[in-house]
Amino acid sequence: MEDSLLVSLRSYQPRPDRDPLEDFVTEAFAWTLRAHPPIGSQFLSEIDRRADLPKGSVGEDGWEWDTQVDVGEGRADMLAIGDHRTYVFEHKVGQTAKAKQVDRYRRSLTADEVVTVLIMDAKWNYEGPQSADVEDPDLRLTWAEVSKILGDKSDELETADRIDDFRALLDHEGLGPRKPLGEPDLRAVPRYKETIDHLTKLMKEVRLQKEEWESVYDLLDDPSGQSQPKKRWSGTPPRYGRIALRLYQDYNPNINFGLIIDPENIRTTLVDRNLGPDLAVFLHVPYGALPRGQYNELVNSQAYEDLRKRLAENSRAEWTAFAPKGTDPGINKHHPLVLQRPLAHVLRGTQSVEDQRAEVLDALKEGVELFLKGREMEKLREKMLRYREENQ
Known part of the structure; x- marks a missing residue:
């Protein structure tokens, strides 16, 4: 049976003295290397090259990868076992890595040759040998370096989806490669708040153009009589990466609109x-x-599917549609369908604040009307009301 990621992640038992994220990363890493034997072998060859070691020999069955292995003097995170050589790995995520811990594993193993590898989130988070009888690991790597090695080695694969998934996990946990800070980025920080303030004022002015929203409410009215958009959230924007307004009361399928700063x-x-x-x-x-x-x-209703398809078909026009199926496991259940377009394109060529307000207002009205013109939103609202009546 093909090695299963879910089985691999289920195989470890969390312990009070362990960081579950560290074990999670370890199991995902080992599974990634097992799932791609050529990449596992190349990864070990890269360790040999960086540690200035001769290449380790391996039998016909390839390297055997194992995790959470009791080695007598502790529990090693990961082993790669060959004919005469064993690589022992210690993984650290957020904790100080210590040479003495890896050295204990080396002394506990009975292989002809033991290569010790320490992988950590940052090389500065390392405590070297504190006594003469303790050795440094043969190689110290960061997770960012591991990600780059895997990315380089996976170029020759027909599909690298599994490796990409593991690298995405590292990125998500802040362990992947990142670019150094540059002076332009640092200079931009003080301007950020000023820009957000201007964007917030822009959206406030768009909201207050009450007469401009009459055509939108003609397409689908608000049951409570609301006739102009309301602020989506109070407090300092951007909340949840957005500066947003809402068209209808929250208890209905609603349309929100505004600006996405962080998606x-x-x-x-x-x-x-x-x-x-x-x-x-x-x-x-x-x-x-x-x-x-x-x-x-x-x-899963026909109205949702009709709306999804219609927005997706419009995706190559002014607006880009993010319109997954309702059953998509990665869907945002609060905001499953989104239309977007760069604000910079809308403002291009404007000469004044007034011009910018008018262009943004027109663009947002266009997007809202695109959502409403097929009448699917009305059907979704009716569907929700019927469901409530039937289940009261």
């Missing part, structure tokens, strides 16, 4: 990160207040 929370990407924030219009589902059955019924 991570909403689970999209900026159309062009080099251009900065995106104007965005997005479906809001009151997921937290809904019974699971009602949410599932909503996103």
